[in-house]
Amino acid sequence: MSLWEYANPVRFLALSSRVLPVFWGLAALCLVSGLIWGFFFTPNADKFESTVKIIYLHVPSAMMAINVWVMMLVASLIWLVRRHHVSALAAKAAAPVGVVMTLIALFTGAIWGQPMWGTWWAWDPRLTSFLILFLFYLGYIALWEAIEDPDTAADLTSVLCLVGSVFAVLSRYAVNFWNQGLHQGASLSLDKEENVADVYYFPLLVCIAGFVFLFLALVLYRTGTEIRLRRTRALQAREVRA
Amino acid sequence: MPDLGKYADAVLSAYGVSSLLLLLLVVFTLRKGRAARAALEAVEKRKNPSG
Amino acid sequence: MGLEVRDLCVERGGVPVLMGVSFDLPPGKALILRGPNGAGKTTLLRTLAGLQPALSGAVTGGEDLIAYASHSDGLKAMLTVSENLAFWADVFGQRDVTTALHAFSLEPLRDRLAGTLSAGQKRRLGLARMLVTGRPVWMLDEPTVSLDKDAVRQFATVVAGHLASGGSALIATHIDLGLEAEVLDISPLRAQPDARAGASDEAFL
Amino acid sequence: MKALLIRDLTLAFRAGGGFGLGLAFFLIVTVLVPFGVGPHSALLSQIAPGILWLGALLACLLSLDRLLALDWEDGTLDLLATSPLPLEAALSVKALAHWLTTGLPLVLAAPVLGILLALPAPGFFWLVVSLALGTPALSVIGTFGAALTVGVKRGGLLMSLLVLPLYVPTLIFGAEAARRGATGMDPATPLLMLAGITAGTIAIMPFASAAALRVNLR
Numbered sequence: 191m192s193l194w195e196y197a198n199p200v201r202f203l204a205l206s207s208r209v210l211p212v213f214w215g216l217a218a219l220c221l222v223s224g225l226i227w228g229f230f231f232t233p234n235a236d237k238f239e240s241t242v243k244i245i246y247l248h249v250p251s252a253m254m255a256i257n258v259w260v261m262m263l264v265a266s267l268i269w270l271v272r273r274h275h276v277s278a279l280a281a282k283a284a285a286p287v288g289v290v291m292t293l294i295a296l297f298t299g300a301i302w303g304q305p306m307w308g309t310w311w312a313w314d315p316r317l318t319s320f321l322i323l324f325l326f327y328l329g330y331i332a333l334w335e336a337i338e339d340p341d342t343a344a345d346l347t348s349v350l351c352l353v354g355s356v357f358a359v360l361s362r363y364a365v366n367f368w369n370q371g372l373h374q375g376a377s378l379s380l381d382k383e384e385n386v387a388d389v390y391y392f393p394l395l396v397c398i399a400g401f402v403f404l405f406l407a408l409v410l411y412r413t414g415t416e417i418r419l420r421r422t423r424a425l426q427a428r429e430v431r432a
Numbered sequence: 433m434p435d436l437g438k439y440a441d442a443v444l445s446a447y448g449v450s451s452l453l454l455l456l457l458v459v460f461t462l463r464k465g466r467a468a469r470a471a472l473e474a475v476e477k478r479k480n481p482s483g
Numbered sequence: 484m485g486l487e488v489r490d491l492c493v494e495r496g497g498v499p500v501l502m503g504v505s506f507d508l509p510p511g512k513a514l515i516l517r518g519p520n521g522a523g524k525t526t527l528l529r530t531l532a533g534l535q536p537a538l539s540g541a542v543t544g545g546e547d548l549i550a551y552a553s554h555s556d557g558l559k560a561m562l563t564v565s566e567n568l569a570f571w572a573d574v575f576g577q578r579d580v581t582t583a584l585h586a587f588s589l590e591p592l593r594d595r596l597a598g599t600l601s602a603g604q605k606r607r608l609g610l611a612r613m614l615v616t617g618r619p620v621w622m623l624d625e626p627t628v629s630l631d632k633d634a635v636r637q638f639a640t641v642v643a644g645h646l647a648s649g650g651s652a653l654i655a656t657h658i659d660l661g662l663e664a665e666v667l668d669i670s671p672l673r674a675q676p677d678a679r680a681g682a683s684d685e686a687f688l
Numbered sequence: 689m690k691a692l693l694i695r696d697l698t699l700a701f702r703a704g705g706g707f708g709l710g711l712a713f714f715l716i717v718t719v720l721v722p723f724g725v726g727p728h729s730a731l732l733s734q735i736a737p738g739i740l741w742l743g744a745l746l747a748c749l750l751s752l753d754r755l756l757a758l759d760w761e762d763g764t765l766d767l768l769a770t771s772p773l774p775l776e777a778a779l780s781v782k783a784l785a786h787w788l789t790t791g792l793p794l795v796l797a798a799p800v801l802g803i804l805l806a807l808p809a810p811g812f813f814w815l816v817v818s819l820a821l822g823t824p825a826l827s828v829i830g831t832f833g834a835a836l837t838v839g840v841k842r843g844g845l846l847m848s849l850l851v852l853p854l855y856v857p858t859l860i861f862g863a864e865a866a867r868r869g870a871t872g873m874d875p876a877t878p879l880l881m882l883a884g885i886t887a888g889t890i891a892i893m894p895f896a897s898a899a900a901l902r903v904n905l906r
Contacts, residue, residue: 199687229447240436243443247450275686290457294450301446305439325853332849336840339496341683345903346836350850353832353896357854360885364860367881404454412461417687418468424684425475427498428676532770535906551770555763561702562695573691574771612767 197274199417206410213407220400228393235390244302246394250401251294255323258288258405262330263355266348276413278344279420281351282334283412287405289327296320315365322361326354340420485509485651486531486548486620491540492674493523493530497684499538499674500526506667508651510619513642513664516655522669524655525554528622531653538681550575550616552623556609560598564589564608567597572615583614586641587634602629610638614645621645621652627660635660689773689781696785706754710747710790711797717743718801729806736805737815737866743801744794744819745826745859749851751790752830753844755782756901760838769905775898783824783831783894791823807870814869818882822862825886828893829854835900857885 228246235242265281268274299317300310311317333350337343436443486508493501500523508514516524530537532551558567568580584590587607592600597608606629613621621642627635639660642652646662654660679685700707721739722732759765768778798819799812807815833851837843865878 225447234435234437239439240443241439243436244446247446251450275683287457290453294453297449297453298446301442301449305442322853322856325849329850329853332846333836336837336843336846341497342839342903342906346900349896349900349903350836353893354854357857360857361853361860364857364881367878368860368864408457408461411465415461415465415468418465418472420684421687422468422472422475424497424687425472425479427496427684428688429475429478431498431674431676534766534769547772549770551767553763553766555761555766557759557762557764557767559695559699559762559764561699561704566695566698570691570695571767571771574768574773576772616771 194272194274197272197276199276199421202276203414203417206414210407210410210414213403213410217400217403217407220396220403222400224393224396224398224400228390228397232389232393235387238306241302241305242390244298245390246397248295248298248302249394250398251291251298252320253398254401254405255288255292255295255320258284258291259323259326259355259358261409262288262351266351269344270348270352275344275420276417278348279416280409280413281347282344283416284405284409285327285331285334287408287412289324289331291401291405292320292324292327296324313369315362315369318365318369319358319362322365323358326358330354340423485512486545486653487541487543488531489541489543491527491530491542492538492680493526493535494538494680494682495523495526497682499678499680499682501669501672502674502678502680504540504669504672508620508653510649510651511646513646513652513654513662515660515662515664515666516653516669517657517666518669522673524669525624527669528624528653528655529553532622545620548618549620549622550613550618552609552613552621552626554624554628556605556612558597558605558608561596563594563596564600565593567608568611568615571612575616575618577615577617580615583611586614586644587611587637603631603634606630607634607637610641614641619650621650621654623652623654623656625655625657627656627658689777692768692773692778692781693785696782697788700785700789706751707789708793710751711793713750714743714747714794714797715801717746718804721805733806733808733870736802736807737811737870738863739805740798740801740807740815741819741822741859741863741866744791744798744823745855747794748790748823748826748830749848749855751786752834752851753847755786755831756834756838757843760904765838765901765905769902775901776894779831779835779897779901780828780890780894783827783897786831787824787827791819791827795819795823810872811866811870814875814879815866818862818865818869818875818879821865821879821882821886822858825858825882825889826855828886828889828897829858832893832897832900835897835904838901839904858882861885 225246229243232243234240262281262284265277265284269278269281296317299320303312304310330347330350333347334343337346488507489505491501491504492499493504504527506514516527518524526535528551529535531542531545532549534551562570565580565584568583572578572580584593587610589608589611592604597605600608610626613623626638630638635658639662642654642660642662645652674680718739725731725735756765759768769775795816798815802812802815830851833847833854836850837847840846861878861882865875865882868875868878
């Protein structure tokens, strides 16, 4: 039994209905406990004071905003190479989740930036990159919506995702070159010195896990929805021909 | 309630906006999922009236 | 030699349309495709022309030999008749357009802009394009639409000349062209609604 | 290939071909900017490189929806796809024709519009150089957007949404080079990056465009 067996839509539905409750549960558990831990039981930081609590939303959503796009890129490649429908539909299902993650990252960033930098918005390279990423998500979703034939839409959006990824990386470098920013370095890195203090680190990890599980639950559920819509469409097409 | 100091507005609005966005995402996802399920069931019933 | 089609299965919009299409089209012969609207004549021709992939089956002897004419003629309204033809001749590596102009009596119109032509005249120009491709296997989708009787006869003469010089033609049409040609009725080849042929939608059934 | 280039150029110059529309748009945008930001030459000369780059970019974008849509409607693309000409080559040629009829005139007109915006004297040369290096990338990327949306009815707005984010790196490096040139700094680095992007897109994008167009022709 290889992993590709789950590329069959029917088998995918069966599997996802079994694991979905687990993912929903883990997502709720991690998010609630992580956010409560972070919000109520972590101290204020010297420089940031209470705004440090925004980190539990800002960092996980920003990570997810990028990871969702990477997942869409991988799914698009799988569709283009192996033509598994579930893969294409998973990419379609993930895009709105990515949009919301990007929006949360941008919103919390703006709310955090206001007291820290004295401005809601600065054309800082990271903020700008996220804004550009947001535009890429919008274009990707708009292309899916605009094309009627599902396979054509899957092919075109996959090509767009590939090309868009290259240009997103290019934009990232271009934006870095264009304006060196105010943003602090990565909050999480393998280099211990740079990391946030342990007291914030652990609740942050729980929140990140929560966002990941929420993403998985949402994508599995939404992919199931897309599969059902496709099946409805396929059955109707046969009805017409019968 | 922890002491949020002078930045209470910022922290609370960040949490508020984020939860609202996530909640909306989940609600719309579930609604679309229900509709898709119902539509599929209708078509399948037409296809196999016996069940 | 000639075009050989074996057990071809074609799809449209993720649903198999025709299954088990087999025929030979040797040089010097014409084959008329018949079938009701929506039977899949256009889909079959587009598949054979290489615009869309077949689900299964084999097509041999058609590589770079097929000239395809769809419903629309690919004419530019703001180019003259001879400019339009010269463009397509050049794309297919040919030079001479006078034979094509003559065959469809387009000489008097050669310097008119294609946009000012009547529907029938445009169609004649579109068909004249086939002559400047220099390719032996013609695939024509409803070539006689908006042609009058004389023009249809003219077209039949051109096709007959093409066959006589060793070419072949596959023509989807409803009218009788007066050509000596075999007829392939595709309506019995229509795919059943529950057919499994590897079409894209079947994964969801 | 030459035939396709000549045909596209001929069509652009004939009535209804749209030649000059992009140029007129560029002119109007540039003229409107001082109405929006005020007539002070100090401010205008500061933002001139950016405005001119942005105007050129929008003018390019404006003419993209004609690039493939007309050939799609009249069936030319079907026939081209079955011709001996590879689709990649056909799309490269069409992008070249688009650049010759839109990008090149913009490059040549930019210095004149630079005067209107009080562009500092050293900026003219670098503005022209950066536009000459960057506008080909705009045409090639735009061809990709046009190929993606060619099957969509009234796809112009959608195409803008898809193409504009792809224009970001070109715009950043192009405008930066022009700005550095105008303020007497060394524009070499952004110009090299810009040249790199243009070379890369010219080499790779036709394949992506042809892939998208083949999908649409199915």
